[in-house]
Structure formats: structure tokens, C-alpha cells
Amino acid sequence: MASILPLPPAIAHGLPWRMVFPTKRAPELLERFAYPDFVASLTPDEIQYCETVVSALLATMLANQKVPKTLARAHVNRATSEILWEERSPAGLKVSLGSTRYPLVQALVWIGSSVSRLVKALRPDPGTRQPEYQKQFTDSDWVDIGVDGQPTAGPRGPKPGSAPVRRPAKLNLVPPASSAERRKRQDESFRLRSKSGHVINGNDHRLGWLLYEAHKVVSLNRPELLDADHVIGKLSRSIIPGAAELATVFQAQLDAVEAMEVTYEIRWVLRELLANTTAPEPWTEESLFWAFGVSEDGKFDPHFWSAAAPPSTFRLRRKLVTITGPFLAATFYSPALAEMADHLTSLGFIGARHLQTRLAPVIGDSNIIGVAKFMTDVVQVKMGRMDNVPVVVDGHNYDLFYWNQDVKTMTVLDVCELALDLTAARGAFRFEYIADAFGDRHDGLRKEILLREILNEWSAVRWLDEPGYGVVIGASPIVGVVEHMLATAWPRSLSVENIAQGLRALRAPPREIQSARERLEEPVSGFVEDEVLLEALVASGRMRRVGRASVALKHKPEAEYWQHWRPVERDLIDYLRSVGGSAPNRAIYQHFNADKSVEPHALAEAMKALPYLHAPKFQWTALWSWAT
Numbered sequence: 001m002a003s004i005l006p007l008p009p010a011i012a013h014g015l016p017w018r019m020v021f022p023t024k025r026a027p028e029l030l031e032r033f034a035y036p037d038f039v040a041s042l043t044p045d046e047i048q049y050c051e052t053v054v055s056a057l058l059a060t061m062l063a064n065q066k067v068p069k070t071l072a073r074a075h076v077n078r079a080t081s082e083i084l085w086e087e088r089s090p091a092g093l094k095v096s097l098g099s100t101r102y103p104l105v106q107a108l109v110w111i112g113s114s115v116s117r118l119v120k121a122l123r124p125d126p127g128t129r130q131p132e133y134q135k136q137f138t139d140s141d142w143v144d145i146g147v148d149g150q151p152t153a154g155p156r157g158p159k160p161g162s163a164p165v166r167r168p169a170k171l172n173l174v175p176p177a178s179s180a181e182r183r184k185r186q187d188e189s190f191r192l193r194s195k196s197g198h199v200i201n202g203n204d205h206r207l208g209w210l211l212y213e214a215h216k217v218v219s220l221n222r223p224e225l226l227d228a229d230h231v232i233g234k235l236s237r238s239i240i241p242g243a244a245e246l247a248t249v250f251q252a253q254l255d256a257v258e259a260m261e262v263t264y265e266i267r268w269v270l271r272e273l274l275a276n277t278t279a280p281e282p283w284t285e286e287s288l289f290w291a292f293g294v295s296e297d298g299k300f301d302p303h304f305w306s307a308a309a310p311p312s313t314f315r316l317r318r319k320l321v322t323i324t325g326p327f328l329a330a331t332f333y334s335p336a337l338a339e340m341a342d343h344l345t346s347l348g349f350i351g352a353r354h355l356q357t358r359l360a361p362v363i364g365d366s367n368i369i370g371v372a373k374f375m376t377d378v379v380q381v382k383m384g385r386m387d388n389v390p391v392v393v394d395g396h397n398y399d400l401f402y403w404n405q406d407v408k409t410m411t412v413l414d415v416c417e418l419a420l421d422l423t424a425a426r427g428a429f430r431f432e433y434i435a436d437a438f439g440d441r442h443d444g445l446r447k448e449i450l451l452r453e454i455l456n457e458w459s460a461v462r463w464l465d466e467p468g469y470g471v472v473i474g475a476s477p478i479v480g481v482v483e484h485m486l487a488t489a490w491p492r493s494l495s496v497e498n499i500a501q502g503l504r505a506l507r508a509p510p511r512e513i514q515s516a517r518e519r520l521e522e523p524v525s526g527f528v529e530d531e532v533l534l535e536a537l538v539a540s541g542r543m544r545r546v547g548r549a550s551v552a553l554k555h556k557p558e559a560e561y562w563q564h565w566r567p568v569e570r571d572l573i574d575y576l577r578s579v580g581g582s583a584p585n586r587a588i589y590q591h592f593n594a595d596k597s598v599e600p601h602a603l604a605e606a607m608k609a610l611p612y613l614h615a616p617k618f619q620w621t622a623l624w625s626w627a628t
Contacts (some may be wrong), residue, residue: 391458
């Protein structure tokens with residue numbers, strides 16, 4: 001072995017050793033051995049003796065991996081730092097080391113048990129100014145080395161009659177079959193760096209037992225992290241029985257976990273939950289997959305997570321707490337779920353349909369609502385939640401789901417209700433009006449993105465060709481009124497001018513229109529522009545466009561439309577047509593005088609709401625020209 005004297009200053013000043021010579025020379029502190037003039041004053045026999053003692057002690061220290069902090073925090077030289085830099089840098093990345101110097105504790109993996117490497121690593125860079133080493137030890141810290149009982153040579157074999165060398169424990173390659181067995185083979189002090197750069201802990205639910213067995217061969221409770229490839233390589237080369245087989249099992253399990261997709265990872269967790277629950281009923285594996293959007297047949301009902309779900313659903317969801325509760329304290333390494341958590345926590349507010357499309361390459365055929373609920377309720381992702389806002393329009397229930405971090409659900413509901421009221425009051429909503437109404441809550445571009453995200457998630461919303469306008473399908477009573485007008489004019493179409501004229505002339509608009517206008521903070525009178533109204537009517541799906549500015553019914557009115565459902569109206573239309581299209585109200589009441597089922601007061605109120613009638617003068621009623 002090459003001479004280690006003079007010692008590197010970091011070793012000489014970092015170890016509390018005092019050399020006792022076999023000659024008459026007085027004991028000397030180890031820090032003296034860093035000075036060349038002192039080493040030159042020693043005899044050849046004393047130099048050989050000191051090197052043997054120090055080398056043996058350093059070898060024992062490295063073999064036991066017990067490097068004191070006074071030495072471990074010393075920085076290695078440039079040559080060693082370049083070796084570590086190259087090992088730690090990603091492949092293909094060419095970055096200069098610069099002034100970076102690694103502490104010794106990070107270089108111990110490369111040094112191993114080699115005293116020569118330790119000394120070379122701590123040799124100062126040529127031409128550099130050495131730091132002033134302060135006194136780190138007191139009188140009680142100094143330990144005599146040399147002739148007073150400390151080793152003076154390398155390790156020797158056991159003495160006759162001494163205790164046998166302790167053999168490593170037998171490796172157990174059978175995975176734990178129960179929670180109790182798993183807990184016995186877990187240790188939080190064991191750590192390992194995976195191929196993807198994440199830390200795997202010894203209490204990992206899935207891999208902890210493998211770290212427990214690997215620690216019997218390679219120490220995993222050291223301060224620095226070992227790479228998985230390094231540990232598996234040592235296992236495969238070890239002569240300990242079963243170590244090579246453990247390396248194969250470890251490698252296969254890590255490769256499987258690294259390549260696991262989100263869908264299969266969630267299914268694995270759910271199977272584990274079910275297997276470790278004493279009474280999971282009425283939940284089954286199939287129903288758990290269904291609830292969290294990873295069913296093998298693709299079935300998923302988001303209404304299960306709705307805020308408007310029936311009470312039976314809430315009882316099932318409470319049962320989930322007892323199933324997932326024990327798993328919340330467990331840790332498990334999962335690159336797929338870690339990536340999913342990164343995706344979700346990087347988003348502030350986004351609708352479920354938009355999020356499903358955005359994360360489709362990650363979640364495959366899974367449903368994002370169930371996956372997000374799994375991430376928050378099982379994996380405990382705290383940065384965000386999957387909120388639900390139920391909305392009812394014309395008897396139809398809509399569940400609006402949003403991944404949300406800081407937006408109040410009441411804001412979502414307010415936006416939807418405003419769009420609903422504007423559609424009911426005017427026939428369509430204008431986005432600019434909604435943005436102005438929420439101008440004091442959010443500012444700038446974020447406000448517009450937020451509002452559009454809310455409305456785009458609602459499947460009942462249709463954006464019109466007219467820029468900035470939209471309609472909530474099923475919310476506008478105007479569609480029913482116009483259908484009544486088109487049924488009267490059938491088979492002819494009506495121009496949008498005639499439709500707008502009839503709507504504005506209504507003496508008693510439908511109650512839904514009046515109620516919507518009353519709910520608006522700034523009541524809006526009248527209807528939208530004619531072109532917007534035309535697009536809104538076509539968007540309802542119950543009418544078709546005829547020419548440039550006219551609409552007609554898609555289908556002929558049913559035979560019962562007049563004869564059975566509106567016989568009084570049919571008689572009123574026929575009477576007005578027979579007298580030229582208009583008549584005094586008194587004459588109309590006299591016409592129906594013989595019909596005992598018609599009350600004059602009710603007939604007078606009905607005539608105010610019929611869209612094909614108008615009042616040309618006081619106490620007169622007439623058909624519009626297109627209805628005669």
C-alpha cells in the first residue's frame with residue numbers, strides 16, 4: 001500500500017486520536033501527522049508503525065460505516081467530486097462541476113472500505129489554501145492508539161477457543177401473507193433511491209419486506225442513500241445463500257412497479273384494501289372498481305359521488321371510510337400515483353370533462369372523477385378536491401364536477417343560476433354580462449377562464465355562432481311559446497321578425513320569464529337581438545332553420561295537438577278567422593257562452609298569454625296576420 005503519511009488535514013484534524021509510539025518518543029496528537037516536517041522527523045520504523053496503526057483503524061471505521069461527523073462533513077477534492085458528479089448527473093447532460101465539492105458522507109459509497117480511496121479523496125487540491133481547523137475536541141475526547149491495546153496490524157483470524165463468527169441471517173424470499181407478518185418485516189430506518197429518483201422507505205406496504213431482506217446483505221440504514229441498481233448489483237454478486245435470488249425478485253418487483261399504470265395501480269390498492277378488511281360487505285371488488293372509475297367493463301356512474309345522491313349512496317360512502325381507514329397510515333412507493341398527484345396538484349380549477357381529456361394519456365379508460373376521489377380519499381392528496389355542484393333544469397339533473405383548489409362551490413352555482421335566469425328571461429345569455437356580474441370576485445384573464453370553465457362543464461350549455469352568446473338548453477320558456485306559434489302557422493315557417501314581434505306583444509308572458517327577471521340583480525327587460533334569438537331557437541333542437549331568417553317545426557304537430565289538448569283554442573282560432581281575423585272581446589265571450597266548460601274570466605286571462613293573438617285596440621282581440 002502506498003504511504004498515507006503525511007495525512008490529509010481533514011483526517012488529521014477530524015479524528016480524536018493520539019499516537020503512542022513503541023519507542024521512547026512522547027505521544028503525539030494525530031493532527032501533527034499532517035505536517036511534512038513532523039513526518040520527516042520520524043524514523044523509518046516509526047513511520048511504518050504509525051501507518052500500520054492508522055490504516056487498520058481507518059479500515060475498521062470504513063467497514064463498520066461509522067464515520068464520525070467531524071470527519072464526514074469534510075469536503076473531498078476536485079478529482080473525487082468529478083467522479084461523483086458524473087455518477088449523479090443524468091445521461092447526456094454536460095454541465096461543469098464548477099466550485100462544487102461534495103462532503104465525505106456523500107462519497108462513502110464510492111470509497112467503500114478502501115483506505116487508499118479515502119486518503120486520495122481527502123488530499124487537498126494542489127495550490128489551494130487550506131482552511132484553519134478549529135479545535136474540535138476536549139481533553140476527555142482523546143483516545144490513545146498504538147501500543148496501549150489498539151490494533152497495530154490488519155484484521156486477524158479468530159483465536160483458538162473464541163466465539164464463532166456470526167453468520168448473516170437466512171434470507172426469506174416468501175412475501176408476507178398477513179398484516180402482522182408485513183409489520184414484522186418493516187423498518188423505517190431502511191431507505192433506498194429508486195430508478196426514478198424517489199425514496200423507498202423500509203415501511204413501504206409493498207416493497208418494505210424486500211428492503212428488510214436486502215438489509216441483511218447490504219446496509220440500508222446508513223445516512224447516505226444507496227441507488228436501487230447498486231443494491232441489487234451487490235445482492236447478485238453476494239455469496240450469501242439466497243442473495244442472488246433476492247436480487248432477481250427485487251429487480252422484477254421494482255420493474256413492475258415502475259411500469260405500472262394508474263388504472264392497474266388503483267386496482268391493486270383496492271384489492272389490498274378488500275383483502276385486509278374483516279367485513280367489507282356490501283362492497284365487493286367489482287363495486288369498488290366501479291366506484292373509483294377503474295371498472296374492467298368501463299361502467300361508472302358519477303352520480304354516486306354527487307351531492308344530490310340518495311341516502312343509500314351516502315351510507316355506502318361512509319362504509320368506504322372503514323375500508324380505506326387502515327390504509328391511510330401505510331406508505332407505498334408508486335411512480336404512477338405520484339405522477340397523477342403532480343398532475344392534479346398543478347391545476348387550480350378545471351372541469352371534469354376537460355380534465356378527462358387532458359389526462360386521458362395518463363389514466364387510459366379510467367374515469368377522472370373516480371380517480372380523483374381515489375387520490376383524495378385514499379392516497380390523501382391534500383392540494384385540491386373534486387367538487388360537485390348539482391343543477392336541475394326542466395326536470396333534468398346535471399352533476400357538474402370540478403377539480404378545485406380555491407374556488408368556492410357557491411361561485412359555481414351562482415354562475416350557473418345566472419346563465420339559467422338570463423336564458424329564461426331573454427332567450428339566451430351573454431357572456432359579457434356574466435363576467436361583469438362577477439367582476440368584483442376575480443380579475444383579468446383568470447376570471448374569463450374560470451367562468452368559461454364553469455359553463456363548458458355544463459352539458460346543457462350551447463354556445464351560439466353569434467360571438468359571446470350562449471343558451472342553457474331546457475331553461476327557456478320562450479322555446480315553448482314559439483313552438484305554439486309555429487303549430488298555429490303550420491305548415492308555414494315564421495320569420496324571426498314575426499316571432500320577436502309576437503313575443504314582445506305578449507300581454508301576460510309565461511311565469512318562468514317573470515320569475516327569472518325578478519331574480520336578476522339588474523332586471524333585464526325585453527329579449528335578445530333577433531339574430532341571437534333565431535340561433536337560440538335552432539339550438540333547442542326542436543326547430544329547423546328555413547332560409548336566412550326563418551324557422552319552422554322539425555316535425556308536424558300531432559293530431560291530438562288541437563283536438564284533444566287545445567280544443568278551446570282551436571275553436572277560438574276558427575271563429576276569429578271566420579270573422580276576418582279580429583273581433584271585440586264581448587263577441588268572443590258570447591261565442592263561447594253556450595260552452596259551459598269555458599269561464600269568461602279564465603278565457604280572458606288565457607287570451608293575454610296566447611302568442612298568436614294581440615290587441616289592436618282596447619277590448620279587441622285579433623290574430624296576427626301570419627295566423628289568419
